[in-house]
Amino acid sequence: MIKEMDFRPTGVCSQNIHIELDDDGVVKDIRFLGGCSGNTQGVSALAIGRPAKDVVAALHGIRCGFKDTSCPDQLADALQKMLEE
DSSP: OOEEEEEOOSSSSOOEEEEEEOTTSBEEEEEEESSOHHHHHHHHHHHTTSBHHHHHHHHTTOOOTTSSOOHHHHHHHHHHHHHHO
16 A cells, blocks of 8 residues: 655645555655756655655755755655655
8 A cells, every 4th residue: 555645845846746655665756846857856756765764864864955944855745744644
């Protein structure tokens, strides 16, 4: 069974992150709406097929310029929320 979530990021350019995880917590799909297209596609490609907990560990705390967060950091927050549910 696939678990899905639409996450509304804050403090970044992207407006939505759609995430799908399988029963084992492995990332099956990530789609960003908005944001820097090349960066969000790259982050998605690197995360798909990996355990969500590993993606969270790799991306948590990444900042974008002077912002306190970034699209990868917001993805980590969303994945953490999914893992806790």
